[in-house]
Amino acid sequence: MSVDIVKPGRFGRFGGQFVPETLMFALNELEYSYRKFSADDRFKAEFNGYLRSYAGRETPLTFCKNISKDLGCRVYLKREDLLHGGAHKINNTLGQVLLAKYMGKERIIAETGAGQHGVATAIAGALLRIPVEIYMGEKDCERQKLNVFRMELLGAKVHPVGSGTKTLKDATNEAMRDWVASVMNTHYVIGSVVGPHPFPEMVRDFQSVIGNETKRQVMQAEGRLPDAAVACVGGGSNAIGMFHPFISDPVRLIGVEAGGKGNTPGQHGAALCKGEPGVLHGALSYLLQDENGQISETDSISAGLDYPGVGPEHSMLKDAGRVDYRMAGDDNVLKAFAYLSKKEGIIPALESAHAVSYLMDNSSEFEKDDIVVVCLSGRGDKDVARVAELSEAI
Amino acid sequence: MGRIEKAFEKPAFIGYMVAGDPDIERSKTVASAIIGGGADIIEIGIPFTDPVADGPVIQRADTRALSAGAVPSSAFEITRDIRRYSDVPVVIFTYINPIIKAGFDSFYAGAKESGADAVLIVDMPFEEADEAQAAAGKHGLDQIFLVSITTSEERMKKIAEKASGFVYLISALGTTGQRDQIPQEALELVAKAKKIFDIPVVVGFGISGPGNARRLIDSGADGVVVGSAIVSAIEDNMDSAEGIGDSIRKLVNEIKSGIDS
Numbered sequence: 001m002s003v004d005i006v007k008p009g010r011f012g013r014f015g016g017q018f019v020p021e022t023l024m025f026a027l028n029e030l031e032y033s034y035r036k037f038s039a040d041d042r043f044k045a046e047f048n049g050y051l052r053s054y055a056g057r058e059t060p061l062t063f064c065k066n067i068s069k070d071l072g073c074r075v076y077l078k079r080e081d082l083l084h085g086g087a088h089k090i091n092n093t094l095g096q097v098l099l100a101k102y103m104g105k106e107r108i109i110a111e112t113g114a115g116q117h118g119v120a121t122a123i124a125g126a127l128l129r130i131p132v133e134i135y136m137g138e139k140d141c142e143r144q145k146l147n148v149f150r151m152e153l154l155g156a157k158v159h160p161v162g163s164g165t166k167t168l169k170d171a172t173n174e175a176m177r178d179w180v181a182s183v184m185n186t187h188y189v190i191g192s193v194v195g196p197h198p199f200p201e202m203v204r205d206f207q208s209v210i211g212n213e214t215k216r217q218v219m220q221a222e223g224r225l226p227d228a229a230v231a232c233v234g235g236g237s238n239a240i241g242m243f244h245p246f247i248s249d250p251v252r253l254i255g256v257e258a259g260g261k262g263n264t265p266g267q268h269g270a271a272l273c274k275g276e277p278g279v280l281h282g283a284l285s286y287l288l289q290d291e292n293g294q295i296s297e298t299d300s301i302s303a304g305l306d307y308p309g310v311g312p313e314h315s316m317l318k319d320a321g322r323v324d325y326r327m328a329g330d331d332n333v334l335k336a337f338a339y340l341s342k343k344e345g346i347i348p349a350l351e352s353a354h355a356v357s358y359l360m361d362n363s364s365e366f367e368k369d370d371i372v373v374v375c376l377s378g379r380g381d382k383d384v385a386r387v388a389e390l391s392e393a394i
Numbered sequence: 395m396g397r398i399e400k401a402f403e404k405p406a407f408i409g410y411m412v413a414g415d416p417d418i419e420r421s422k423t424v425a426s427a428i429i430g431g432g433a434d435i436i437e438i439g440i441p442f443t444d445p446v447a448d449g450p451v452i453q454r455a456d457t458r459a460l461s462a463g464a465v466p467s468s469a470f471e472i473t474r475d476i477r478r479y480s481d482v483p484v485v486i487f488t489y490i491n492p493i494i495k496a497g498f499d500s501f502y503a504g505a506k507e508s509g510a511d512a513v514l515i516v517d518m519p520f521e522e523a524d525e526a527q528a529a530a531g532k533h534g535l536d537q538i539f540l541v542s543i544t545t546s547e548e549r550m551k552k553i554a555e556k557a558s559g560f561v562y563l564i565s566a567l568g569t570t571g572q573r574d575q576i577p578q579e580a581l582e583l584v585a586k587a588k589k590i591f592d593i594p595v596v597v598g599f600g601i602s603g604p605g606n607a608r609r610l611i612d613s614g615a616d617g618v619v620v621g622s623a624i625v626s627a628i629e630d631n632m633d634s635a636e637g638i639g640d641s642i643r644k645l646v647n648e649i650k651s652g653i654d655s
Contacts, residue, residue: 018490018517020447022564025544163453169444176446181568183544279491279517280444292465293495295443 009197012319014312017196018279023176026183031198033103038205043102050094054127055084057091057209061217061373066343071359073366076226077346077376078214080238087349087378088210088238089120093189095206097124100187107182108132110189111175113140113168113234114304114351115147116378117191122156124189132156135174137167140303147382165297168307172281192235193311196282200311207241214373215245222371228252231375232354233325234269234305236314238377243323252324255314256358258300259327265290269298271310272318272325285312301330301390302350302383328357336360337380337387349378350387397483397511398435398536398559402594405653406434406617407607409624409646410487410598412455413438413472414464416628420635421459421468422475424628427639429480431646436476437514437619438469440488447489447516449571451622454629466492466501470508477509484510485538485559490518493526502529512536512559520549520556527556538562541587543579550590560594562619563587565601565610571622573600581613588614604652611653620649 009015017027037043051057059079068075080088097108108125110132112118118134125132134151138160141148151158164170179188193200193207211229218226229246231239233255243253260268268274271286278287280295288296288308300306317323328336333350336357341347348356355374366372380387409428414421428436441459445452459468466488473484486505493501493515505513512535515526520539530537536559541550543564553561565580566573580597587595597610598619607618627645631637 016522017519018522019519020517020542020564021519021540022542022544022567024519024521024549025542025546164443173444173446177449177569180447183567276495278494279489281446282517284494287491289491289495291495293492294460295491 011313011316014315071363073370081379087116092206093120093124096189105187107186111171115144122151122154135171139166192237194235210241211245226371230254236311242375256354258305259329260299266297269300280309285315304351328354332357347380352377401434405611407650408435408619409433410437410621413469414459415455417462427642431643432650437485442489449569455625473508485512498529502533506533514538563597572602576606
């Protein structure tokens, strides 16, 4: 298997730094600072202290006896939904906002889709006393009103983005435009393993705590490695965090993308399953685009997966055949949302319900004694109102 | 002497437009008005869905052009139209993804065949430029690079090794769009760049009128780029193709006279 990084900032042929010249200074500064502080004992102690006593790590690995019986394999959930803020996003935002403080930055900006990354950034900003401004598509502000309110309550300023698709892609465009103008005093906290180098590597490192804990916990519970790990993939940060520590192990890795309403371009968010390599937001990676290289519109019931790109490391893992990328459609995701709620008393985020949906629909791929870990990247509180509306509409 | 080199015998006015804004036919009128107004070089932008380096004015132009059905090769169509009546150098200005999709060799071959002189890729720093440079070299086109206020002297020297035609200085932090004043940093950047580059140095982003254009030329710049001001003239005259042409000719002429005097 060839998953070697051929040059710094690249994952195979993917990744790189496709940004306007103005930002190269910031990327070089960020890379230098990240290398310096991620090896610094004081930084590490402070970061790990926040993860433990503020965010709530480590998170449990829950054996699900009811769905294990139902699906015919041993199912564990990695409970990132129990973290402060309700999702895995805080692993990354605490790391990046703390890094920004060490770098002497005075202001934080971020993009958000479902609002989870925005909330997690606002939380870190409030804790570490640094002003936060969040860009969020108008369509997403509507879909995730509660998260807009939470961000404001946490002291962040939310800028609704009305250009283009009014979703995560355009929120990211607007955040990048802000950064080009404010680069001297501002750090841009990218919320996933996307964007120009060093973001994909740095965010992966902050999220790898998910897979590292899982490995230790499953060894303790079962005395062996799992047979498979499953995670949803939008930009792909919870998935890479789960997968990275298992890359060299004999563990099947499955990433589940947004199948949306169907296979027609514009109806889904499945960059790896349906896209082709291209550059969006600073990195070469699989991308949903048309025959002229224009970026396609996307659709998903989950705002967090409603994005035409994906992290470059996933693109490398796809081409290397190391990770199996699949899709789950909106209808099946809603079934999984209800299924996990009823069977285990755990309401998953719609994003995470994609991973559950894969397992529901493909349980025949596993034997009775197979251990399957599903990354439950977030909790479903933010989605309850939306799902209730949809249920009424049916 | 090449067309671009010749354009810099005097301070050069470089006019920017988006291919297909507000539609393909009227954008040919826009090109002829920019040239008719006295532009020494014309930059033709390929509209893109996600123009992160551009401010609202050029974003709207991209949206209009894409809605009107513009594709990357529309920039070549407009270049071919220009070549029927003018030898003014043409620079194709684009984000990198449409080129990756078309393939570097095929894109640069198309640009050359249409009569273009150079290509500028706004989201491609020199570190990522190997393929573009190889294609530019093969097809005899100049590869234009950007330099920003945040670019160190060390980076400038590396860019100087790769750049040909001219080098494009970004006058201010932020996206494209008109600004009232030329920041002091821009004037300092011109002075620094003039020492490092032996090709002409032009300044763009935020130049809106003859006053600030003149100031940049006086500080040593070899040319100025005007984009958003031209695109705004299209927006202000959407009901009349004649109005678009007249207002652009007038705007270009006014700034051109300012830098010539």
